[in-house]
Amino acid sequence: MLRRSRMRSLLQMVPGKQRFGVYRFLPFFFLLGGAMEWFMINVRLGQETFYDVYRRKRSERQYEQMEKR
Numbered sequence: 001m002l003r004r005s006r007m008r009s010l011l012q013m014v015p016g017k018q019r020f021g022v023y024r025f026l027p028f029f030f031l032l033g034g035a036m037e038w039f040m041i042n043v044r045l046g047q048e049t050f051y052d053v054y055r056r057k058r059s060e061r062q063y064e065q066m067e068k069r
Contacts, residue, residue: 016024
């Protein structure tokens, strides 16, 4: 219960409750989404980024589709 009350008090500190209601949290989600996109593009885990893997898999699928014809 202590965690819940702490979380509630933390959420109450975000301004704009009367004017925006729940939508006052949207800027945080936009920033989180942008940070995740940046991470997926720029951060290498091992030798590849997320998009390197995506492009490779997409080209493999296209090649397999061409072979089936």
